[in-house]
Amino acid sequence: MIKVENLSAGYQQKEVIHQVSFEVGKGEIFGILGPNGSGKSTILKILSGQFPSFSGSVSIKGKPLDDYKIKELAQTVAVLSQHYDISFSYTVKETVKLGRYAYQKGLFPTWTIEDELAVQKAIDMTGLTNLENEKIDLLSGGERQRVFLARALAQEPDILLLDEPTNHLDISHQMRLFDSLYKWVQEKQLTVVAVFHDLNMAGLYCNRLLLLDKGSVKSINEPQNVLEEESLSSVYQTKIIKKQHPVVPTPLITLTPAMEWNEASVFPMLKTVQTEEAIIVEAEKPLKTLSSAVLNSGFNWSKYFINRHVDKHYNCDDPEQDMKMYLEKIGYNSAYTVGMMTAAKLNDASMKRVQTEQFSLFVIVTAGMSNAVDVSKAYLRTDLVRTPGTINTWIFIDGKLSDAAFVQAMMTATEAKVKAVAENQILDPETNTIASGTSTDSLLIAATQTGSFIEYAGTITQIGKAIGQMVFEATFEAIKRYKERNGSI
Numbered sequence: 001m002i003k004v005e006n007l008s009a010g011y012q013q014k015e016v017i018h019q020v021s022f023e024v025g026k027g028e029i030f031g032i033l034g035p036n037g038s039g040k041s042t043i044l045k046i047l048s049g050q051f052p053s054f055s056g057s058v059s060i061k062g063k064p065l066d067d068y069k070i071k072e073l074a075q076t077v078a079v080l081s082q083h084y085d086i087s088f089s090y091t092v093k094e095t096v097k098l099g100r101y102a103y104q105k106g107l108f109p110t111w112t113i114e115d116e117l118a119v120q121k122a123i124d125m126t127g128l129t130n131l132e133n134e135k136i137d138l139l140s141g142g143e144r145q146r147v148f149l150a151r152a153l154a155q156e157p158d159i160l161l162l163d164e165p166t167n168h169l170d171i172s173h174q175m176r177l178f179d180s181l182y183k184w185v186q187e188k189q190l191t192v193v194a195v196f197h198d199l200n201m202a203g204l205y206c207n208r209l210l211l212l213d214k215g216s217v218k219s220i221n222e223p224q225n226v227l228e229e230e231s232l233s234s235v236y237q238t239k240i241i242k243k244q245h246p247v248v249p250t251p252l253i254t255l256t257p258a259m260e261w262n263e264a265s266v267f268p269m270l271k272t273v274q275t276e277e278a279i280i281v282e283a284e285k286p287l288k289t290l291s292s293a294v295l296n297s298g299f300n301w302s303k304y305f306i307n308r309h310v311d312k313h314y315n316c317d318d319p320e321q322d323m324k325m326y327l328e329k330i331g332y333n334s335a336y337t338v339g340m341m342t343a344a345k346l347n348d349a350s351m352k353r354v355q356t357e358q359f360s361l362f363v364i365v366t367a368g369m370s371n372a373v374d375v376s377k378a379y380l381r382t383d384l385v386r387t388p389g390t391i392n393t394w395i396f397i398d399g400k401l402s403d404a405a406f407v408q409a410m411m412t413a414t415e416a417k418v419k420a421v422a423e424n425q426i427l428d429p430e431t432n433t434i435a436s437g438t439s440t441d442s443l444l445i446a447a448t449q450t451g452s453f454i455e456y457a458g459t460i461t462q463i464g465k466a467i468g469q470m471v472f473e474a475t476f477e478a479i480k481r482y483k484e485r486n487g488s489i
């Protein structure tokens with residue numbers, strides 16, 4: 001649809017675009033990224049025919065851009081800029097109708113049924129039906145930007161060029177604008193070339209991205225390839241960290257402030273309070289957590305850790321909400337709290353500490369074994385309702401863990417737990433075989449993210465050995481106490 005070859009361009013003899021080449025296919029959303037002054041808008045101005053190049057070529061639908069007549073180009077390419085001056089008080093519909101200019105013929109243009117249908121369709125798709133008779137100078141910035149999008153779409157172009165179209169919009173209007181556009185692209189095979197400052201919006205909506213560095217192509221590829229930590233950090237001259245979006249398969253780009261983070265070792269940072277109702281650990285500063293807790297599971301930053309004792313008959317439709325209400329009652333900020341529940345007696349908890357030159361480790365385990373399960377035979381169970389019993393394991397680490405180390409720490413801890421259950425000769429009451437845990441076990445890894453970098457936490461790494469030993473000993477001890485209390489020893 002668009003072919004750009006060896007394009008160079010600039011202002012007053014100063015070249016700002018150097019030998020740029022790319023192609024955009026029909027129905028593609030193509031994003032252009034780059035820091036301020038890298039030449040994004042200049043490329044868009046060239047594509048829309050508003051600005052000449054020094055050398056190279058641009059062709060649209062196989063025809064050189066220079067061969068297009070003004071009206072023909074207006075029927076093919078529409079432009080949506082960041083903002084428009086509004087000097088007349090047009091209504092929404094009147095403004096959208098201006099998009100049909102390229103289709104008007106002769107001195108006394110007529111309004112055809114095609115024109116009307118194109119305008120109505122653009123108004124519908126951009127969600128402006130209720131506003132079509134409003135004056136546009138009375139609309140909010142976001143609504144107005146949708147009107148200009150509708151005007152561009154009413155033009156029924158093959159190609160839409162967008163120069164930071166969501167610049168002044170709040171997040172909901174940004175999403176709505178791109179959602180409407182996305183629908184249009186799907187339905188009409190529209191081709192979109194858009195300039196973005198927001199790398200995440202670009203990642204969410206574009207099929208491919210072009211990253212510009214001082215007027216030259218740094219990379220052209222799919223978002224997962226272009227939104228790379230190293231090239232973005234070098235082009236934008238700032239520390240950029242790439243994660244993955246939690247819901248859709250696109251990258252998520254995050255920034256890190258230059259300030260130094262906390263430095264303390266894990267022990268002085270933690271205050272532990274134990275009552276019959278809850279074990280609470282308070283950290284001075286948020287710790288990075290990975291857990292299967294009732295509240296704030298997955299990765300999180302948390303300052304408070306609560307293992308709440310509930311009655312063995314506890315039954316609640318929404319334990320997460322119930323946990324939030326409980327935290328509010330006892331005065332903890334639920335956004336910063338990892339919350340677990342157990343019917344086990346908290347007095348039976350086992351706590352272990354270890355300190356090495358590289359890291360310090362603090363482990364707490366509570367264990368109730370009334371619902372022990374042999375994972376390898378669980379498929380044989382009929383799963384009768386039982387009293388809740390669970391093993392909750394918390395591991396606090398003073399160290400800077402990679403994501404892989406978080407996951408490996410969970411694996412290492414789980415293996416140690418299974419071994420402790422087995423060595424205690426705990427039986428799955430249904431299959432009568434040695435159990436591996438209970439059906440509702442929960443695990444937390446919490447790290448200060450300061451001090452030594454810990455890349456791996458598998459079973460024979462330094463940290464893995466410590467986790468294995470501490471979790472085994474703590475789980476063994478907690479189960480032993482449970483057995484003593486229940487008279488099985």
Ligand SMILES: Nc1ncnc2c1ncn2[C@@H]1O[C@H](COP(=O)(O)OP(=O)(O)OP(=O)(O)O)[C@@H](O)[C@H]1O
Nearest residue numbers: 011012016034035036037038039040041042043195
């Ligand atoms: N009218 C002009 N006259 C002279 N130089 C210009 C003109 N417009 C842009 N430039 C220069 O061309 C270079 C590229 O500008 P351009 O606007 O294309 O960058 P951009 O990537 O869109 O920047 P931004 O992110 O700030 O919008 C910059 O160095 C800019 O100063």
